[in-house]
Every structure is written in structure tokens, then in C-alpha cells.
Amino acid sequence: MSAATLPDSGQRAERARDAGLAERVFRIRESGIVAVLVIFVAVTTIIKPRFLDVSNIQFVLVDTSTFALLALGQTLVVISRNVDLSVGSVVGLSAYLSASLFADHPGIPIPVVFLAGLGIGLACGIANGIMVAVGRVPSLVVTLATLYIIRGIDILIVGGNEVDASSLPDAFINIPKDTVVGIPVIAIAVAVVIAIGAYYLRTYRSGRDLYAIGSNPDAARLAGLPVGRRVLVAFAVSGGIAGVAGVLWASQFPTINSTAGTGYELQVVSAVVVGGVAIFGGSGTATGAALGALLLTTINSALYVLGISSFWDQAIWGFLLLVAIALDQTITERLTSALRSRKPRSRTAGPRHPGPKTSGSGKPGLTSSPSSTGTRHA
Amino acid sequence: MEPAVSGPTDQTEAASSPPALELQHAAKSFGAVQALIDGSVTLRGGEVHALLGENGAGKSTLVKIIAGVHQPDSGTLAVNGREVTLHGPAAARAAGIAVIYQEPTLFPDLTVAENMFIGRQPLRQGRRIDRRAMQDEAAAIFKRLGVPLDPARVARGLSIADQQVVEIGKALSLDARVIVMDEPTAALSAAEVDRLFEVIRTLKAQNAAVLFISHRLEEVFAICQTVTVMRDGKHVLTSDLAGLTANDLVRAMVGRELAERPPEAAGAKPGEPVLAVERLTREGVFTDISLTVRSGEIVALAGLVGSGRSEVARAVFGIDRYDAGQVTVRGKQLKKASPVSAMTAGVGFVPEDRRQQGLVMDMSIQQNVALASLGALRKGGLIRSSAERAMATDWGSRLKIKYGRLTDPVAMLSGGNQQKVVLAKWLGRKPSVLIVDEPTRGIDVGTKAEVHNLLTELARGGVGILMISSELPEVLGVSDRILVMREGTLVAEFSHADASEEAVMSAAMGQHGVANHGATKETSSDGDANHGAAR
Numbered sequence: 001m002s003a004a005t006l007p008d009s010g011q012r013a014e015r016a017r018d019a020g021l022a023e024r025v026f027r028i029r030e031s032g033i034v035a036v037l038v039i040f041v042a043v044t045t046i047i048k049p050r051f052l053d054v055s056n057i058q059f060v061l062v063d064t065s066t067f068a069l070l071a072l073g074q075t076l077v078v079i080s081r082n083v084d085l086s087v088g089s090v091v092g093l094s095a096y097l098s099a100s101l102f103a104d105h106p107g108i109p110i111p112v113v114f115l116a117g118l119g120i121g122l123a124c125g126i127a128n129g130i131m132v133a134v135g136r137v138p139s140l141v142v143t144l145a146t147l148y149i150i151r152g153i154d155i156l157i158v159g160g161n162e163v164d165a166s167s168l169p170d171a172f173i174n175i176p177k178d179t180v181v182g183i184p185v186i187a188i189a190v191a192v193v194i195a196i197g198a199y200y201l202r203t204y205r206s207g208r209d210l211y212a213i214g215s216n217p218d219a220a221r222l223a224g225l226p227v228g229r230r231v232l233v234a235f236a237v238s239g240g241i242a243g244v245a246g247v248l249w250a251s252q253f254p255t256i257n258s259t260a261g262t263g264y265e266l267q268v269v270s271a272v273v274v275g276g277v278a279i280f281g282g283s284g285t286a287t288g289a290a291l292g293a294l295l296l297t298t299i300n301s302a303l304y305v306l307g308i309s310s311f312w313d314q315a316i317w318g319f320l321l322l323v324a325i326a327l328d329q330t331i332t333e334r335l336t337s338a339l340r341s342r343k344p345r346s347r348t349a350g351p352r353h354p355g356p357k358t359s360g361s362g363k364p365g366l367t368s369s370p371s372s373t374g375t376r377h378a
Numbered sequence: 379m380e381p382a383v384s385g386p387t388d389q390t391e392a393a394s395s396p397p398a399l400e401l402q403h404a405a406k407s408f409g410a411v412q413a414l415i416d417g418s419v420t421l422r423g424g425e426v427h428a429l430l431g432e433n434g435a436g437k438s439t440l441v442k443i444i445a446g447v448h449q450p451d452s453g454t455l456a457v458n459g460r461e462v463t464l465h466g467p468a469a470a471r472a473a474g475i476a477v478i479y480q481e482p483t484l485f486p487d488l489t490v491a492e493n494m495f496i497g498r499q500p501l502r503q504g505r506r507i508d509r510r511a512m513q514d515e516a517a518a519i520f521k522r523l524g525v526p527l528d529p530a531r532v533a534r535g536l537s538i539a540d541q542q543v544v545e546i547g548k549a550l551s552l553d554a555r556v557i558v559m560d561e562p563t564a565a566l567s568a569a570e571v572d573r574l575f576e577v578i579r580t581l582k583a584q585n586a587a588v589l590f591i592s593h594r595l596e597e598v599f600a601i602c603q604t605v606t607v608m609r610d611g612k613h614v615l616t617s618d619l620a621g622l623t624a625n626d627l628v629r630a631m632v633g634r635e636l637a638e639r640p641p642e643a644a645g646a647k648p649g650e651p652v653l654a655v656e657r658l659t660r661e662g663v664f665t666d667i668s669l670t671v672r673s674g675e676i677v678a679l680a681g682l683v684g685s686g687r688s689e690v691a692r693a694v695f696g697i698d699r700y701d702a703g704q705v706t707v708r709g710k711q712l713k714k715a716s717p718v719s720a721m722t723a724g725v726g727f728v729p730e731d732r733r734q735q736g737l738v739m740d741m742s743i744q745q746n747v748a749l750a751s752l753g754a755l756r757k758g759g760l761i762r763s764s765a766e767r768a769m770a771t772d773w774g775s776r777l778k779i780k781y782g783r784l785t786d787p788v789a790m791l792s793g794g795n796q797q798k799v800v801l802a803k804w805l806g807r808k809p810s811v812l813i814v815d816e817p818t819r820g821i822d823v824g825t826k827a828e829v830h831n832l833l834t835e836l837a838r839g840g841v842g843i844l845m846i847s848s849e850l851p852e853v854l855g856v857s858d859r860i861l862v863m864r865e866g867t868l869v870a871e872f873s874h875a876d877a878s879e880e881a882v883m884s885a886a887m888g889q890h891g892v893a894n895h896g897a898t899k900e901t902s903s904d905g906d907a908n909h910g911a912a913r
Binding site: 203204205208209211212214215216218219220222223224225278282283332335336337338 | 467468471483484485486487488492496497498499501505506507532534535
């Protein structure tokens with residue numbers, strides 16, 4: 001193999017450059033979110049210095065926690081080229097059921113309630129996952145249906161009732177208020193969970209499988225990856241997280257009725273997309289999604305502190321969503337052309353066979369079929 | 379390049395070691411269609427083996443059996459002398475067989491290394507992926523292949539050639555000893571083909587058994603040592619390439635005797651030119667196409683798939699734009715990219731894909747027949763169903779269309795009758811030029827003959843017909859003149875009398891280009907009109 005000699009140093013340099021490019025893009029993507037975040041915080045603080053009060057920061061962090069947790073679950077699903085729209089309804093159902101557990105069984109240990117919430121969420125998530133992975137129904141349709149079904153079950157159970165915070169144990173409603181050196185415990189816990197999630201997605205085969213599935217589902221199947229199982233697990237995790245988030249929700253709000261968590265799913269998907277997870281799967285990080293959640297919550301809070309109508313809140317979210325998607329599109333295109341143009345041996349000369357048909361394998365070429373008759377001259 | 383490791387791969391040869399892969403007498407049918415009747419191929423380590431045959435000869439079915447995608451109905455497959463049954467692609471992989479398709483399917487968002495190792499990345503403690511080991515392994519494989527591809531970059535943006543290299547690297551990382559390449563060069567530039575050949579030579583030197591499928595004979599002679607030819611689902615020939623000529627191979631592929639040529643016709647004398655295409659060029663698709671079709675003449679446009687035939691037809695009719703040149707119908711220049719202009723000038727176009735492009739499948743038979751003549755059928759801005767019906771009834775009987783009711787959706791008809799509906803649609807406009815793209819694809823033998831008769835009658839009636847066809851007997855039998863395209867240019871022209879399957883096939887595959895380069899360029903841009911009179 002005389003041909004197999006390589007300009008070693010050149011290759012290494014090239015590799016470093018490539019790795020740098022790919023990695024830089026993601027770092028830029030995440031630092032972009034941080035930059036927008038800093039701008040919002042700075043501007044708001046200049047106008048209303050109390051925005052940076054410890055109490056307000058704690059409030060934002062607690063608010064972000066539930067949101068970012070849900071974004072983590074959604075990230076797993078979106079990376080695999082799916083979407084879970086049922087999380088808002090799962091949060092609502094879990095919130096009411098866990099609150100009424102306290103009301104109906106005074107003295108029930110808090111961890112048991114969290115486990116109950118996890119169980120409810122897992123059940124919903126597994127149901128979604130089975131329909132998507134085994135039934136091969138598009139997840140958009142499946143989870144849109146379960147969004148309504150779970151909300152319907154919630155309404156059926158709740159009726160016109162509501163659970164008041166006063167019927168909940170103090171230890172439970174204090175969860176959002178507990179702090180360690182000024183940082184809400186709940187935020188620390190969620191940050192740890194997100195760090196684990198991000199590490200898992202980066203370093204474990206099953207995590208990488210999710211990216212592969214989202215990047216090219218057919219190729220994933222051809223490569224023998226357990227596509228159905230991975231997608232099912234992603235939905236189960238998303239559901240389980242939503243169940244736990246529901247319990248946290250119950251600890252944060254004064255009353256829980258049948259509307260708890262309504263519309264939350266779209267906020268979560270927004271946070272994930274703003275955080276740089278490609279809506280068609282294959283790329284994105286859990287950290288980015290969490291930053292997306294933090295950014296949206298911060299904007300929400302900033303506008304509130306500034307006394308700006310919540311209409312602007314929604315308009316700005318929508319605008320950010322558009323910016324995020326446009327940015328991702330541009331980055332992908334730039335990256336593609338950068339990677340293409342930099343290699344001298346990439347196809348500068350066009351394909352030998354012109355025309356779009358070179359890719360079609362189903363079209364026969366010159367076929368001599370003896371059955372065909374030349375009638376013109378018969 | 380060193381000589382082939384083993385000699386001819388006849389069954390009679392007493393090999394010292396068992397072949398890397400041996401498929402014997404494999405058969406496979408899909409429903410009533412016998413895709414493979416008797417497929418045999420023997421691959422040995424350190425040898426590049428060519429698999430040749432026309433499209434429909436059964437090559438791809440044979441490849442899919444080796445890849446584990448299809449299970450043969452009968453026949454045996456042995457890997458390293460041991461008989462195996464491959465239940466799926468995973469089993470084939472496990473048996474050391476890798477298939478590189480023309481356009482690999484990679485994960486665009488993952489790195490090159492990850493694409494190679496997905497699902498089986500090297501692990502370190504705690505079942506975590508060892509990214510560095512993975513990239514080092516990938517880099518080592520690319521070094522072995524002699525290709526400076528960076529394992530850490532994402533696959534997005536890789537050229538098709540590089541994507542193939544990634545697939546080959548993946549095959550090597552799986553320790554594949556048998557590597558099947560299904561038309562890998564079809565979408566590559568010349569430089570990329572050269573590099574692929576370097577990789578193949580490296581594989582060969584490392585004692586892999588390579589099955590190489592290509593339509594380009596010059597590539598086969600450049601890289602392969604042995605060859606198997608298939609025809610009509612059957613094994614025809616296995617031999618050393620040394621001592622064989624391109625003509626031998628083409629003859630083995632075509633396989634019919636020259637005597638089968640249809641007899642010379644006493645066709646109508648062609649009249650005035652009705653369609654003139656001058657120096658038509660579309661950047662990267664076709665170049666400098668000039669041709670003339672006269673009234674009463676059937677001109678065939680032959681060539682391999684992807685040679686640009688249909689693209690020329692689409693540009694002439696105005697579906698696609700073109701960058702240079704002009705199209706004239708009966709002396710009137712057509713507007714670029716305007717099918718309306720072409721239709722008004724009297725051009726009809728029967729596209730190759732009749733279900734998608736030729737018909738509106740959910741509409742009734744009569745509506746489809748009337749579709750191109752709605753202007754004439756209109757009265758006070760409304761389309762009269764009775765006029766539609768009258769027109770459809772008329773053409774239905776003239777073309778012998780077999781249908782239940784004219785109001786049935788056209789989807790209910792057989793392929794042949796659907797094609798007649800498409801023809802009726804255009805004939806209703808009394809065209810002076812008819813372009814037909816693969817007019818008899820997927821049509822049964824009887825209706826095929828009817829369509830051929832119909833085209834002949836139309837020509838006798840003065841219509842100029844430009845026919846694109848991949849079926850050589852059709853090309854040779856029906857047309858007065860045959861133009862051959864290859865890689866976007868016209869490379870040869872034959873009169874009905876001069877044409878033979880071998881000559882057309884050789885021109886289409888570029889064999890002339892190797893053996894006799896000058897002769898293929900005989901069709902210069904202005905020479906076409908004169909050739910028509912040659913018969």
C-alpha cells in the first residue's frame with residue numbers, strides 16, 4: 001500500500017481546524033444565548049436596579065427550574081426528530097394528583113408524592129412512546145392527541161375543584177423557598193440533573209443513538225440501531241420528567257385546578273428551539289435547552305419588573321423563536337459550505353453524469369427486452 | 379498494480395483456499411416477476427471482480443442477496459467455504475460482507491468517526507464512549523486507505539466520493555473481507571474515480587474481495603481482474619478479463635444475434651423539418667445538443683440512464699430552462715421555459731412518468747383526455763361535459779382504449795391503456811411534433827406493439843416524433859434515425875440501416891470513446907440534418 005502515505009502534520013492541522021470549526025459553532029450558539037441574556041439583564045438593571053435583588057434572582061431561578069427540567073426531557077425527544085406536546089397536560093394531571101394526595105392523606109412522606117408524580121408521568125410517556133415507536137404514528141399527532149386526552153382525564157378527575165396551598169404540608173410548599181448559600185435548592189438539583197443529562201447525551205452510546213436517529217432515521221435503522229427502543233425511552237423520560245415537574249408545580253402555586261400547566265408544552269418547545277436544539281432532530285445540547293429556558297424566564301421577569309404589558313412578553317418570545325430558527329438555518333448552511341469549500345479535493349468538477357437522474361437507482365437504463373417488437377418495420 | 383492473486387474463477391478451477399464468497403445458482407422472484415433465475419458469482423481475496431449486465435439483468439437482486447436484504451428462493455451462498463443463510467443486513471455484516479451503495483446514507487449531524495462507529499463506539503470505563511480512541515481508529519483506517527479524511531468533522535457537506543470513503547472505512551472497521559460496490563462511480567467526477575480506484579487497489583492489496591459494478595467498461599478494464607456477465611436474470615459468463623475485449627463483453631451483455639434485427643422498412647419519405655434544436659445547452663446537464671426531426675420521421679434518442687435524454691426533452695418542451703441555444707418548430711422559435719409556447723406551436727409531450735406527470739390520476743378518463751384541449755371544448759367560459767365525452771369516445775375507439783366507463787378515474791386503467799389516454803390527450807390537439815419519453819415503460823407486450831403501431835401511423839400521417847427509449851429493440855425497430863447521448867452530449871448518430879444493438883450500446887457506454895475517439899464526435903452541431911437523408 002504505497003499510496004497510503006499521508007502528510008501527517010498537515011492532516012493533524014486540518015483535523016484541528018475542523019474540530020475547532022464544528023465545536024466553535026456550538027459554543028457560539030450557546031454563547032449567543034448568554035449574550036442576549038446579559039443584555040436583557042443589564043438593560044433591565046439599569047432601568048430598575050431591583051431586578052438584580054437577591055429575591056428576584058431567586059424567583060427567576062426557581063421559575064426556570066421546572067421549565068429547564070421539562071426542556072431537558074423535550075430535548076431528548078426533539079433530538080430524535082420527534083416532539084412531545086403532551087407535557088403541559090402531564091404537568092397539570094401530576095400537579096393536581098400530587099396535591100390531592102397531600103390533602104387526602106395527611107402525613108404522606110414527600111418523596112412518596114414525588115414518586116407518584118414520576119409514575120404518572122412515566123405512564124403517560126410510555127403510552128406516547130409506544131404509539132410513536134411501535135405504532136409508527138407521527139409524534140406530532142400522537143402527543144397532540146394525548147395532550148387533549150390527558151387534559152380531559154385531568155378535568156374529569158378535578159371537576160370544578162381546586163386544591164389550596166393551605167392543605168399542603170409546610171415542608172412541601174417550602175421546597176421552592178429552600179436555599180443553600182442563597183441559591184435555591186431546587187435550582188441546584190435541576191442543574192445537577194441537566195448536567196447528568198448533557199453528559200449522558202454526549203458520552204453514552206444510547207445518547208449518541210438519539211442524535212443518529214434524528215439525523216437520519218433510515219440510516220439509523222440500516223445501521224442496526226434499536227430505533228424503536230431509543231425513541232420509546234426518550235418519550236418515557238420526557239413523560240417522567242413532566243410528572244416530577246408537576247409535583248414541583250404544585251409546590252409553587254397557591255391553588256391547583258384543572259387548568260394547571262395549560263399551554264406549557266409550547267413554551268417548553270420554544271425554550272428548546274431557542275436553546276439551539278434543531279427542531280428536525282440530530283443536533284443540540286441539554287445545556288443549550290436549559291439556557292433557552294433561563295433566557296425566556298428572564299425576559300418574562302424583566303418585562304414584569306419594567307411594568308411592560310405581557311403582550312410584549314409573548315411577542316418577544318415569538319420573535320426570539322424566529323431569530324433562533326433563522327440562526328440555526330444560517331449556521332447549518334454556513335457550516336456546510338465552509339466544510340465543502342475548504343477541501344481542495346471536494347467535488348469542484350461536477351458529476352460526470354449530468355442531470356438529477358444520476359441519483360435514481362430505480363430507473364432502468366438501456367434495456368433490451370426480447371419481448372418488445374419493432375412494429376414500425378414489421 | 380500487481381497481477382490477480384488467483385486465476386480464472388471457473389467452477390473447475392481447483393483453488394487452494396476457499397473463495398471469500400461464492401453464490402451459486404441463486405434464484406429470486408417477486409410475485410410473478412423472476413428477477414433472478416440463475417445467479418452465480420465467485421469472489422476471491424485480493425481480487426476485484428466486475429459484475430456486468432444491462433439494467434434488468436438481475437445485478438441488483440444478486441447484490442441484495444449478498445447484502446442480506448433479500449433471501450434467495452433457491453441456491454447457495456458460501457462465505458470462506460462455509461455455507462451461510464443471511465437473514466438480514468446485520469447477518470451479512472456479521473459475515474464480513476459490506477455493501478457500498480452509489481449514494482451512501484450517512485448521519486449528516488454526526489462526525490465522520492461517529493458515522494463509522496455508531497452503535498459500536500469504543501468504550502472506556504463505565505461504558506462511556508472513548509472519543510479519542512474512536513477518532514484514532516478512524517484516522518488509522520483512513521491512513522490505511524490513503525485518504526486524508528478528517529474523522530472529527532461532521533459528515534454534512536462531504537462530497538459523495540468522501541461519503542463513499544466513509545462507508546468503505548466503516549466496512550474496514552467492521553473487518554469486512556467482502557466489499558460490494560454497487561455503481562460507486564456513477565456520481566463521481568474523473569478525479570474522484572481515480573482516488574476511489576486507489577482505495578480499491580489498497581483494499582485489494584490487503585486481500586479483500588471486491589465486487590465492482592459499473593456501466594463503464596473502461597473502468598472495469600482499469601480496475602478489475604475477473605468478470606461475471608449476467609443477462610435476463612442468468613449467469614452468462616465468468617472469466618479472466620485479460621484476453622477479453624470490450625466488444626466481447628458488450629456482446630455477452632446484449633446476447634442477441636444480429637439476425638434478430640427487424641427487417642428494413644419502406645417507411646414514408648420524411649418531409650420538411652418540423653422540429654429543429656440548435657446548440658441547446660443547460661449548464662452541467664447537457665451541452666450543445668443539435669438535432670432535427672422531420673415531418674413523418676421517428677427519431678430515437680438513446681443513451682444510458684442519466685445521459686441527459688429526458689432533460690433535453692423537458693427543455694425542448696419548455697418544462698426546464700436552458701442556458702443557450704434555441705428550439706424552432708416549423709420555423710417558429712419557441713419561448714424559453716414555456717410549455718404553453720411549445721403547445722401553441724404544435725408540440726405534444728408524453729412524459730416518462732405517466733402516473734406523476736402524464737395524468738391526473740384521480741380525474742376521470744374523459745377529463746384526462748380533454749385536459750390539453752380545454753380551450754377548444756369551452757363554450758361561454760364553461761367546459762361542456764358532453765364535448766369532453768364526445769372527444770374521449772372518439773379517441774377511445776381510435777386508440778382502442780379498454781375502459782369501463784369514461785367517468786371512471788383514470789387510475790383504474792392498466793398501464794398500457796393509461797399511456798393511450800396520455801397519447802389521446804395530445805393527439806386531440808393535432809400536434810405536428812410529438813415528444814415521447816419511454817412510451818412503453820411498464821406496458822405489456824401486446825399493448826406495446828399497439829403503441830408502436832400507433833407511433834408509426836402518426837409518423838405516416840406527417841407527425842414528427844422524437845422518442846426517448848431505453849429499450850434497444852424498440853429504438854432499433856421503430857425509429858428512422860437513432861441519436862445516442864452520453865454524459866450530456868450527442869455522441870453518435872445511426873441511420874436505421876446502420877444501427878445495431880452493439881453499436882448503439884457501445885456508443886452509449888463510451889466504448890467508442892476509448893477505442894476510437896475521433897469517430898464518436900461525428901455528430902457535430904450542424905451535421906444532424908444531413909444524416910436524416912442517409913437511409
